[in-house]
Amino acid sequence: MSRTRIKTYDRIIQESLKLFNEQGERSITTNHIAAHLGISPGNLYYHFRNKEEIVYQIFLQYRDFINQRLAAPNNRTMTVDDLVNYLDTAFQAMWQFRFMFYDLPGLLARNPQLQSEYHQFVNTDLQNLLARHFEEFIRLGLLKMEQEDIGPVGTNIWLVVKFWFAFEQTSRPKAPITELSGYRGVRQVLALLKPFVQPQFVAAYQMLADRYPC
Secondary structure: OOHHHHHHHHHHHHHHHHHHHHHOHHHOOHHHHHHHHOOOHHHHHHHOOOHHHHHHHHHHHHHHHHHHHOOOOOOOOOOHHHHHHHHHHHHHHHHHOHHHHOOHHHHHHOOHHHHHHHHHHHHHHHHHHHHHHHHHHHHOOOEOOOHHHHHHHHHHHHHHHHHHHHHHHHHOOOOOOOOOHHHHHHHHHHHHHHHHEOHHHHHHHHHHHOOOOO
């Protein structure tokens, strides 16, 4: 693949993500993307057969972002700060790829390949990732949680993270949605976990929670 093709390919993905986030995926066509980039539709189709292929590549970037940034460290023991950093990262990912979660059922229905791999990611990769984090925080004594609670609590956290910006959009219709809106989501997730925090960590945990606005 030539350097020119790689550059154009990456630009299509990058600028499509920007357009989808700003205007919604449903309202953007391949012609809009081509015009925004200043290239011909034929040039765009040389790289992608349709918009669904572009969306799929954006999803792969999102999946890689989550898997890489939320991976547990191998060279040190995890701390309370890691918990908050993971939440920051999760909301950062949701902000960066927010268009995917405004109409996720419709997006998946129009893109069978995306639907299959999204469900694989959520039901296997993400669940395993969350379970490993919970088990490590339990081992460290930060959280006290029964094994059967890990799955349901992890699902509740995922629901808050996934739908947080949509919730903000409906609950604060006159306020612009920004990356800072995610900080309220971090505090919401911390509230979900607070009942499981061990007494010796409560003060430190509350100090971390107080960093974020209500």
